[in-house]
Amino acid sequence: MWFLCCFHAQRGACSPRTSSWLMRSLVLCVFVMTVARGQVRYSIPEEMTKGSLVGNIVQDLGLDVKRLKSGRARIFTEDSREYIGLNVDKGTLIVKERIDREELCAQVSPCSLHFQIILENPMELHRIDVEILDINDHAPVFARKEIDFQISELALPGARFSLDSAQDPDTGTNALKSYMLHPTENFELKVLSRNDGSKYVEMVLQVPLDREIREEHKLTLTAFDGGSPQKTGTVRISVTVMDANDNAPVFSLPVYRVSLFENSPNGAAVTKVSATDNDQGPNGEIAYSFSRSSGKALDLFHIDTKTGEITVKGDLDYERAKQLELNIDATDKGGLTDSSKVVIDIIDVNDNPPVISVISFSNPIPEDAAPETVIAMLNVKDLDSGKNGQVKCTIATDLPFKVKSSAQNFYSLITDQILDREKTSEYNITVTAIDEGSPSFSINKTLTLKISDVNDNAPVFQSQSYTAYVMENNSPGVSVLSVKAHDKDSGNNARISYFLEDNLVNGVSASTFISVNAESGEILAVRSFDYEQTKEFKIRVKAQDGGSPPLSSNVSVKIIIQDQNDNAPQVLYPVQSGASVVAEIVPRSADVGYLVTKVVAVDVDSGQNAWLSYKLQKHTDRALFEVGLQNGEIRTVRQVTDKDAVKQRLTVVVEDNGQPSRSATVNVNVAVADSFPEVLSEFTDFTHDKDYNDNLTFYLVLALAVVSFLFIVSIIAILSVKCYRWRRERMFYKSGANLPVIPYYPPLYADVGGTGTLQHVYNYEVCGTTDSRKSDLKYLRPSSQSVLNFDLSGTRTVPKQDRNTEDVSAENVSAVVRRRKQEARSDLTDCRVVGGGVVCAARRVEGVALRRD
DSSP, rough: OHHHHHHHHHHHHOGGGGGGHHHHHHHHEEEEOGGGOOEEEEEEEEEOTTTOEEEHHHOOOOTHHHHHHHHEEEEESSOOOOOEEEEEETTTTEEEEEEOOHHHHTSSSSSSEEEEETTTTTTTTEEEEEEEOOOOOOOBBBSSEEEEEETTTTTTTTTTEEEEOOOOOOOGSSSEEEEEEOSSEEEEEEEEEETOOOOOEEEOOOOOOOTTTTEEEEEEEEEESSSSSSSSEEEEEEEEESSOOOOOOEEEEEEEEEEEETTTTOEEEEEEEEEEOOOGGGOOOOEEEEOOOGGGGGGGEEEOTTTTEEEEEEEOOOTTOSSEEEEEEEEETOEEEEEEEEEEEEEEOSSSEEEEEEEOOOOOEEEOOOOOOEEEEEEEEOOOGGGGOOOOEOOTHHHHHHHHEETTTTEEEEOOOOOTTOOOSEEEEEEEEEESSSSEEEEEEEEEEEEOOSSOOOESSSSSEEEEEESSSTTTOOOEEEOOOEEEGGGGOOEEEEEEEOOEEEEGGGGGGEETTTOOOOEEESSOOOOTTEEEEEEEEEESSSSSOOOOOEEEEEEEEEOOSOOEEEEESSSSOSSEEEEEEOTOOOTOOOOOEOOOOOSSGGGGGGEEEEEEEEOOOTTTTEEEETTOEESSSSSSOOTTTTTEEEEEEEEEOSOOOEEEEEEEEEEEEEHHHHHTHHHHHHHHHHHHOOOOOHHHHHHHHHHHHHHHHHHHHHHHHHHHHHHHHHHHHHHOOOOOOOOOTTTOOOOOOOSSSSSSSOOEEEEEBTTOSOOOOOOOOOOOOOOOOOSSSSOOOOOOOOOOOOOBBBSSHHHHHHHHHHTTTTEEEEEETTTEEEEEETOOOOEEEEOOO
16 A cells, blocks of 8 residues: 555656656655565665665564674575675665666566575575566657558458557556557557457558559557656558459468477477468468567567468577467458467476575584584575476485475575584585476585584593603603503694693602603603602693693503612611720630621612622631621631630621622621620720721821810819818718718710620629729619620719719728628629729629729
8 A cells, every 4th residue: 555655646746847856756665565474575666776775674574783794694596696785784675786677577567576685593584575666768669660551442441450569668557558540531540459468459441542542641650658757659651552452361260379398399380370362363362471569489480471380490498488479460462461369388398407506504513513403505496387396305314414495495404413523524415406307307416514623522541551660860851651642633622731630749749750741741750769768659640632621531650660779788786886896795615606696787779689698708717707698697607715816806798689789898896705804805905906997087086086085084083083082071070980982983884785695794893992093983784785885985973872882992892792792682793803993793784884994
């Protein structure tokens, strides 16, 4: 209704003098009609200028400009030529090319442009129909500028003369409407209609002609269209009056109908027309011809002018024209004519294969695309009709895709299964379109689809765990092991980096021991390893790809430190001391195999590097002692005799089994004696022997220190004695009684533990007389030592009274000894006078301590 009102309003407002205004008004008259299922229909006049507005597609489809941009909106037409363009920024349809309705649709009405607006993500199709409205841009045109007739004067009133029909490409109200003949003295014009609604004109004789009065008549035929302003076309008619031929030809049928296959070859017979003329002689000879009103059909057929046989001359195409009409004229020699019509129905044959057009193709697609994901939109078209134009689309069944019909002549290629790029990274999808004609035509369209990678595979190590062996004392930075992982993905998703997981090794971060090359996976030692501190440890290496988000996996690496013979044996017993001389006592009554002592040594290495063997390197008497090769026990080889020297010095070498081997030495001093006086007599020799083996410089420094120490001690001792005597005299003078017992202890007395290898040990006490100014006294408690400790340092006074120590004089030594034995000290035996004091031995203790004044 809107369209009709607008159009009529414009017609009423127009006049022949305002044609330019009419054109501008028609441009503004754009009509929109919304059709069901999202179709939009527009109506625009032809010959609009480029860029003219057709319609606002955003408003009419209920979309917005953002959707057009995000969906990459575009126009798809089945024809290659696009008359209408899409302005995505404004959401409007505009005229892209000049539209000539007559060129586009000829006489077909209504004339419409059909196209699709395609949106992606998601895929949408919107059908747009644009009806092209005719404007009166063509005037009626006659095929000839002049028509000549030769009419006998005997022609009777009512005789008909066929005139050329004017052709007006416009349609509707702008099409050809009427004819006018001028002058009309002898003839009148008659407009007739065919079965198809088309019109043709004939000139009818109204008044008989008289050649003697007028030999030639000049007429003008004017054709008028229905446009506003109205346009006309003219043709001149020349009538020559002839004599005698008073009968016109007559066709046997007014209409000839025939059917013809569109693939009929040139020269194929169509039909044969026939007309009769009652005249005789030359006036009865008939010539057949096509009327100019047949239009373009004249180029497709040929007629024999004598026989009236019509044959094929050009290529017939059902898709262009389903029916053709030929106007046939039969003319005798006198110029009389009759007309007939041949209607040819074209029969369709399957002569067009299907055509596949790819509207949209998403390539590549990710491997994690969900089923039913649209890959491509296809338009399949067959110009044939009926079954010949019905098309089916298929693809190979072994592909993870399928074809789905989305609309008439439109198909969607979608995924049918989960894709896996690691199995197949590229597909060649052949789409086959086949029609239902007989024989059928088919066409193939191959689409190459690539599958893009998604990070769906974590790195995988070549082994579930690794073990590496490293020799201790290695150089920092040495390569320990190289781990490798592979990733089935590609690109950055397969680029693997290696990292060390931060776990603790012996309470310390693993990064202080090991580093991992992020690119190659090479494991490097950060520092030198010590087998004695760490024998093995475990780390975890993580392999991470470059995907987003990244995937990773880890593997356990066990690093085992291998031992080197880098530690010499360490002697635990006997202890070597520079402050005193240690000696083992062997009684002269010792039998063969008597255990003198045992050398105890350890090696912190392991394996063969820790296997120790003991050998005698130096000895005083080779035939007297031997050392166990494996256990380090020193035993007597023969019976000890009186001839054997009191002092025996043994040097034992402890050697490991490494390559190269390492060793340590220890000196063992053995005293062969049954009593301590013998040991004391040789004591100096032990010291001297030791001095011979020590460093001379060390002893010079030591001697200086000792002399200084003794000097200071002597000064202190003298002062102490003076004070002591002065105090004692005062106490004696006041009390008149005996002097109290003041005990003296040997200074720096060392109590050394042993291993209990001696069978009998002794403990001695020394008691000084009242006249002894240098004597020191000490009561020795029981000890577990089995050695003799000779302390050569100076003396010190202990101002504490001990019940086991008392002063004696030279006259009552025997009395003191007897009394001491009676004081429940049965363990004291062998008491002797030594120097100015008494020395007693105790059998239940294991240490011996002597002091020499």
